[in-house]
Amino acid sequence: MRNDDLGKLLLRLMLGGLMLFHGIAKLISGPAAIKGMVAAAGYPAELGYLVYVGEVIAPLLLIIGVWTRPAALVIAVNMVIAVLLVHATQLFTLNAKTGGLALELQALYFFSALAIALLGPGGIRFGRRGGFWA
Numbered sequence: 564m565r566n567d568d569l570g571k572l573l574l575r576l577m578l579g580g581l582m583l584f585h586g587i588a589k590l591i592s593g594p595a596a597i598k599g600m601v602a603a604a605g606y607p608a609e610l611g612y613l614v615y616v617g618e619v620i621a622p623l624l625l626i627i628g629v630w631t632r633p634a635a636l637v638i639a640v641n642m643v644i645a646v647l648l649v650h651a652t653q654l655f656t657l658n659a660k661t662g663g664l665a666l667e668l669q670a671l672y673f674f675s676a677l678a679i680a681l682l683g684p685g686g687i688r689f690g691r692r693g694g695f696w697a
């Protein structure tokens with residue numbers, strides 16, 4: 564086992580696990596709030612169900628290491644949409660209490676997802692070996 568495989572596993576588990584908590588919260592609370600935000604932005608409310616793909620299915624795929632690159636790209640797109648729908652007014656804003664960016668968590672999720680999409684799953688995973696989309 565190589566250190567880079569352990570690093571990729573850690574990155575996948577971190578992003579997948581933390582994003583999954585957001586998805587579980589949305590499963591518990593239901594889709595109404597998300598559908599409302601999507602409808603308020605002028606899109607069909609049913610598109611709100613896609614949040615479950617980005618915050619439940621894709622994180623689970625990352626955790627087990629199956630279809631890792633597409634799952635990571637789904638999470639990256641999910642973060643862009645979340646910022647546009649919910650956090651657009653906070654772009655380039657500093658958090659007065661901590662001094663960090665107001666959207667640093669969203670940026671961390673986005674760039675971690677891009678890193679996984681570029682790096683791939685590593686050797687510690689379920690699923691087939693090889694292939695770019697592994």
